[in-house]
Amino acid sequence: xxxxxxxxxxxxxxxxxxxxxxxxxxxxxxxxxxxxxxxxxxxxxxxxxxxxxxxxxxxxxxxxxxxxxxxxxxxxxxxxxxxxxxxxxxxxxxx
Amino acid sequence: xxxxxxxxxxxxxxxxxxxxxxxxxxxxxxxxxxxxxxxxxxxxxxxxxxxxxxxxxxxxxxxxxxxxxxxxxxxxxxxxxxxxxxxxxxxxxxxxxxxxxxxxxxxxxxxxxxxxxxxxxxxxxxxxxxxxxxxxxxxxxxxxxxxxxxxxxxxxxxxxxxxxxxxxxxxxxxxxxxxxxxxxxxxxxxxxxxxxxxxxxxxxxxxxxxxxxxxxxxxxxxxxxxxxxxxxxxxxxxxxxxxxxxxxxxxxxxxxxxxxxxxxxxxxxxxxxxxxxxxxxxxxxxxxxxxxxxxxxxxxxxxxxxxxxxxxxxxxxxxxxxxxxxxxxx
Numbered sequence: 489x490x491x492x493x494x495x496x497x498x499x500x501x502x503x504x505x506x507x508x509x510x511x512x513x514x515x516x517x518x519x520x521x522x523x524x525x526x527x528x529x530x531x532x533x534x535x536x537x538x539x540x541x542x543x544x545x546x547x548x549x550x551x552x553x554x555x556x557x558x559x560x561x562x563x564x565x566x567x568x569x570x571x572x573x574x575x576x577x578x579x580x581x582x583x
Numbered sequence: 584x585x586x587x588x589x590x591x592x593x594x595x596x597x598x599x600x601x602x603x604x605x606x607x608x609x610x611x612x613x614x615x616x617x618x619x620x621x622x623x624x625x626x627x628x629x630x631x632x633x634x635x636x637x638x639x640x641x642x643x644x645x646x647x648x649x650x651x652x653x654x655x656x657x658x659x660x661x662x663x664x665x666x667x668x669x670x671x672x673x674x675x676x677x678x679x680x681x682x683x684x685x686x687x688x689x690x691x692x693x694x695x696x697x698x699x700x701x702x703x704x705x706x707x708x709x710x711x712x713x714x715x716x717x718x719x720x721x722x723x724x725x726x727x728x729x730x731x732x733x734x735x736x737x738x739x740x741x742x743x744x745x746x747x748x749x750x751x752x753x754x755x756x757x758x759x760x761x762x763x764x765x766x767x768x769x770x771x772x773x774x775x776x777x778x779x780x781x782x783x784x785x786x787x788x789x790x791x792x793x794x795x796x797x798x799x800x801x802x803x804x805x806x807x808x809x810x811x812x813x814x815x816x817x818x819x820x821x822x823x824x825x826x827x828x829x830x831x832x833x834x835x836x837x838x839x840x841x842x843x844x845x846x847x848x849x850x851x852x853x854x855x856x857x858x859x860x861x862x863x864x865x866x867x868x869x870x871x872x873x874x875x876x877x878x879x880x881x882x883x884x885x886x887x888x889x890x891x892x893x894x895x896x897x898x899x900x901x902x903x904x905x906x907x908x909x910x911x912x913x
Contacts, residue, residue: 490692514682514685518897519900522896533755553622554623
């Protein structure tokens, strides 16, 4: 008999106080409590984290890589959003 | 290496695909871009990687068996704690790899079922027995050493999730090799019997470890496409040579003799090894190694005996979800 599928979770870990939670990978667990315990065992065996989030993978809405051109075009054409776009006289020093 | 059975070329679906997309895909690979799960990829790329990553995952999981055999018999508490941590790591590596394989569209359950059904392979090396404590030292030193040689270039593999899993694995693998070598140093500085035990383990593991790198380049069929797709960065023979060159001085330090009387050192410093017995390799891959049947039986037993745990967890989750829906409706 084929093994029934167990839900997939995405794991986010905050490594130190002040840093954001960062995606580290995914795992299978039947509920949130077991997902947290499995995340601790799989992703923090060497003190990698102070806090763990687990999120059902099905709850994530992702942008379509095929549309990335259109999706990110607004940012690409606006070089004036970057500090280097502006000229500040050298005498003024670091700004 | 952990994916030695990938010796058939994936050519079937290639002609049916959009040639334009395939060209774009190759251009991305050539530009050292990483391919991510939702990106377009040739069906053969997806199939090759699913096989390679899942075989790698199966190898990590089956690889827990030969070492697990010694946890209860480790000579000291320190050695026991270290071995237990190492075996736990192998399990973690298997899970990172299953997660990476799943991003290609096959579920972990299907991948595991394929292995239990004998349809998917794992590395030949885990079909050899661990007869003495020195085997645990030798596995850490040589088997993990060979794995590191193979896995470091995989950190730059074109498929993003596989490369990222390999980075995590490599960080942890260094501890494995060092703990193994430490066991060997201790045995070699010990009594005559202990040193003889270390030599005996090296004698038995040396050739199977060289086989881990897979068939010689001249006969390896799948290397061309894997190289073109930057899944593979070095050939089997190149990695094997690197491993031999790194290992010979380590054996000399231990005062152990590599069981290859024909081995010589070139003027350029490379150690040349004798012909490898590929008949043995083929036999082990075909299921006729010393422990193939034991390993499969142990995996199936663990899977079957764990079924009630999976069922209970699923039933509990379903009951709680049902209760929450009922409460929300009130």
